[in-house]
Amino acid sequence: MRAAVFTEPGPVDVLKIVEREMPPVGPGEVRVRIVLSAVNPTDTGTRAGRGVPDGVQPPRVPDQDGSGVVDEIGEGVTGLQPGDRVWVWDAGYGRADGTLQEYVTMPRRQVVRMNDDVPFEVGADLGIPALTAHRCLTVASDGPDRLAPGALAGRTVLVAGGAGAVGNAAIQLAKWAGATVLTTVSSKEKADLASAAGADAVINYREEDLAARVRELAPGGANVIVEVNTDNLEADIDAIAPGGNIAIYVGGKFSVPSFKAMLKNVSLDFVLTYTTTDAEKDAAVAAVAEAVNAGAFRVGEQAGLPIVRFGFEQAGDAHAAVEQHVTGKVVIEISEG
Template sequence: MRAVVFTEPGPASVLEIVDRDLPPAGPGEVRVRIVLSAVNPTDTGTRSGRGVPDGIAPPRVPNQDGAGVVDAVGDGVTGLEPGDHVWVWDAAYGRADGTAQEYVVLPRRQVVQMNKEVPFAVGAAVGIPALTAHRCLTVAADGPSRLTPDALKGRTVLVAGGAGAVGNAAIQLAKWAGATVLTTVSSKEKADLATAAGADAVINYRHEDVVARVRELSKTGPQIIVEVNVDNLRQDLTLVAPGGNIAIYVGGEVSIPAFQAAFKNVSLDFVLTYTTADEEKDGAVAAVAEAVDSGAFRVGEEAGLPILRFPLERVAAAHEAVERNVVGKVVVEVQQP
């Protein structure tokens, strides 16, 4: 089988396609024939040597997320059989083998069945973005631990960066859960995408006063803020409702105006989907799977998340596109469905 490998950290040019033996599915494992492999910023970070540390040294096959078809199941595996359509998560975290290869073997827990009418692009696009978004939307102590329809009914959510992959997922999942969703973007094109994702109101922070607009749109302020930029923290503390929560899912350095936060009894959480507790991750996977199968999570320009496709032979270009912060979801076409 063909597999993308890097033997040392570096630029996208370190990626090469090699031939490997077909891996067997051991007890409790599932072998998936990968159709689409998604590229996330943490995938390019791992390849470059600046990613999330997981103790695994090269050679490695990159990419955490993907979608495909069950090819074989090992002893003890239940609930899946060859031919099932599936999406996978965290394939390359703590392991040397990600989804940028024709077949990947994973523990049963990391292989999620999806309805056969769901496009593979949807399955490839969930993973890190949707699981991150789910945790951001449920990390508050007074909120639901798992999203379901109406779980956030009556709440207002502010999503910073609504045209990004996590922002798009947060908008779609929050709307599915019944929230009123506000979002910020930096351009008219991104505003169109955030609107397509389902946001109730879109604020272009380059041309509008975000604080004034949010106060106009929400009497109390948002109960939940999903934040992509730590530099926005002071603004978030001004906007967030008393007792609200701010969930930050990116790195960076930040000083916290503690009295301002304390005065409102605000909780501040930092989110990394890789290291969430098993119970939290399982709840997120179950909720996202339900949203996917119900048609509540969509992809494509009409859903605010353009799909940018690259053949396997151009996997380096796919990684470079993510490093350029291209708008949309980058996927690698590994095999035909």
């Protein structure tokens, strides 16, 4: 089978497509024929040598997320059969074998069945973006542990960067859970995408005062803020409701206007989906799977997240596109659906 491998970290040209043996299937494992491998910023970071540390050294096959078809199941596996359409998560975290190959063998827990009418493009967009979004929406101490219809009813959620993959997922999941969703963007084109995702109101932070606009739309302020840029924290604290939560899923050093935050009893939480607890991850996977199978999670330009496709031989170009902050979800076509 073909696999894209890097033997040392570096720029995109360290990725080489090679022939490898078909991975065996042990007890409790599932082998998946990958149709689409998705590329996230942490995937390019791992390839470049600056990703999330997991103790695994090259040679490695990158990419955490993907969708495909069950090829073979191991002893003791239940709930899946060969031919089932599935999505996978954290394929390359703590393991040398991600989804940028024709077949990958994974523990049963990390292979999630999806309905036959769910496009592979949807399945490839889950994993890191959707599971990150779920944790950001549930991390508040007074929030639900697991999203479901009505779980965020009566709450206002502000999603920073609504045209990104995590932002898009947060908008769709929050709407499915019953929240009023506001979001921020930097251009008219991205505003159109965020609206297509289902946001109730879109704020162009380059042209509008964020806090003033949030207070106009939600006089009490936002109960939950999903934040991708720590430079926004001062405005976030102005915009948040008393007792509200800001969930931050981006790294970097920053300062906090702590007295303003204290006055509102604001809480800040930091989210990295790789290192959430098993219970938190299981809740996220179950909720995302339910939303997907209910038709509440979509992709494509009509859903606010354009799909940017690359062939297997263009794996390096796909990684470069993510590093260049292309708008949309980058996927690599590995095999026929």
